[in-house]
Amino acid sequence: MIEERTKLVHAFGALAELGQEVANRHNFQETIRTSLHLISGALGIMRGGVARYSRYGHELNMLAVRGLGDDFPLSLSLCLEDERQFLTNGLNPIETSHARVLPFFQVYDRSFESRRIELFVPLVIRDEIVGAIFLGEKATGETYSSYEKEIICAMGRHIGVAVAQRNLMAEIERQTAENRKLFDDLRTTYNDTVKAFAAAIDCKDKYTEGHSVRVGRYSEIIAAELEWGTAEVEGAATAGYLHDVGKLTVERKIINAPYRINAKESAELNKHPAVGYEILQPIHHPYTDVPLAAKYHHERLDGRGYPDGLYDREIPYIAKIVNLADSFDAMTTDRPYKARRQAPDVVEDLKRNAGKQFAPELVTAFLRGMLREISGDAKDKKFRRLLGREYMETEGMVPLLRKTLNEMKPTSSLTYIAASVGGDGPRH
Template sequence: ERKTDLTRLLFSISSLADLGQEVSSAKDVEEKMRSALYVVSGMFSVPRAALLAYTPRRRCMEVLAGKGVDAAPDIRLCVDAVHLKSFPMNELVACDDLAGSPLYERNREAFRRLGTKTFVPLFAKNECVGALSLGKRLSRNAYLRSEKDALKAAAHQLAITLQNARLFLKLSEKVAENKRLYENMRQIYLDTIQAFAAAIDFKDDYTKNHSLRVATYAAAVAGDLGWQEKDIEAIYIAGLLHDIGKIVIDSGIINKRDELTTRERDVIRTHPQVSYSILSKIRFPWKNVVQFIRHHHERIDGGGYPDSLSEGELSEGAKILNLADAFDAMVTDRPYRDRLTLEEAFREIRRCRGTQFDGRISDVFCDLLRKEMDGDVMQARILPQLRKIGALQLEPAGTLYEA
């Protein structure tokens, strides 16, 4: 008999080790708890068992995992606070001892459906997290002292796992809520920024939706260069807001049909710095937006404004925005000149490659547009904007730009 008891003890120890592996595995919560339940029920030769999770808000325990229990998901135990205080922590309670208690009388049908012969309330840090229901044993009804100790150890592991699952669920819900709030805030940002962009373009009779097109061109190039999504969004926002400084400039200068005077050109050239002054006070959720905007009129050769930066001092975003802004100016009518054709715009980009425009970005932009015109991309981004302003020409795309 001692040999038999020793064998049972070794089996319990081995099963507890298996249980530890199951509850610490990378499986999802339901699969993890189902596996753990099968380990525990196997330890004590119990063909019918269920693991229940307690939900304080609903004041009930619901089946999280079942074995040999029909229609387990719809079985629940209604539990009041007074019931919780009467539970022994992580220790088995025979069904006969439960009989007559308020918990049993209120849930008599649920206990019958579960086939409960032994009930183990699960506690973690003095807080009830669930319960283990064990049915009739195949070998014997009574539990040995060593088996009770093993069951208590198993219950403790199950309780901690349930508590961790509950904390993880709360954390996941909090993360989901924060994500939802962030997305709402982000959408408010975008809506506000687009409204600003529309207000900026409204001041110039010739540049309706200019900011939207620049933003679209810049984001397309950044995407083709392999930028991350959040950085693509940053360059898009910079495109929408790059001309916000023009709000303080007299419309008469912006829409002047004649050649600008030196003073008027100097006024126009203040707009990147004014944009920076306005926007640098805003805490954007995107990095580098205001720097892209401040430098969108800088040139590779150092001849731009407002800071006369050269190639090595300019960010890739500023270089992209520079080209996108200049290209849109080329293919749209302005008060002082008619638009260029696409072929003429491509020639201008090629002529200014390495002086005004970054060579690599020029190549990427022109190659991307050429592929869009040839239908070699999944989704065209630049082409639809050009179509809206009537800038598309009939010449084959391959003739537009030779790198």
């Protein structure tokens, strides 16, 4: 009686340790190895193994073995009859000598007998076989008592839960990887579509061919200089590519007019930001603010832009980026009524209009990117590809950019104008 009590105390100590081991979520393999040690040590079992069940392969694959020798199979297959019987049996230990009616025990009889496997415990968790425990003879040489089988059942439940959790995690990881791949494919498709769309927008305007694509690239440069994340930089590029989508509804003769358009034509053209917003708004973009960039890319910090005459902080940040990129492209490409301006002149213009039309920190980021490229600090020659080498390497550009950057004010002084002067608060 006293020995039975001591045995129970020892076994419960091992059961408690097993619970802790499973809950601690160490390395899974190590947890299973330790679990096997704990069962063996709790009841004085000479050898054994723990296997995980693959429901795809219908086989038990060994995760941990002790004393089973090199000739014991590391993978044991189950037939449907075995599976059905094990599911019915649940976690109760099966005596291998009494179960030879099942195909599983007939097939592996020799292996079990040579290593004296006496008990087989199917790990059935939530009506699913997740694994199995194989247990050899006890060091005492006695048969397993009913209370020892109950302890094995309790310990098996812990191990089964650990295996089931691991299976679940593996399934989640697999599905996450699959979803990530699907998302990446979708994003690539979206980005390719956006670029194709940008090319289509530009086709309408023969004088500004490639404008949307360039604005996308400049927006990307600015966002990258601001050290935004990859997705945000892609979002900025997309906003640039699609900023003029509203021009698709503007008459071609107005867009292509080889002269300064009149007031009526100008009013028609100026509708394109709002139209662009209407086109882009219903689309579920992977990046936020793409429609807002289209709507507000002609707004200015000083409130003199259109369509809504917003002030500094009322203008979405992405729209400020696209505005700078759009204006820069307009200044650096030939138009029917105006030749492209020289690079130093453009830099001066950006500086002069920083805080009026452009956000100063964006001008700073843009010019800093330009300087890094011209001075050789940046490997990627983005500006050179978009503007041409000669244009970018105009004499005196490096000192001019350094001087301009030194003189740039970090933020706009107009930030609070809308609230203090406008009196009617922010408009959205």
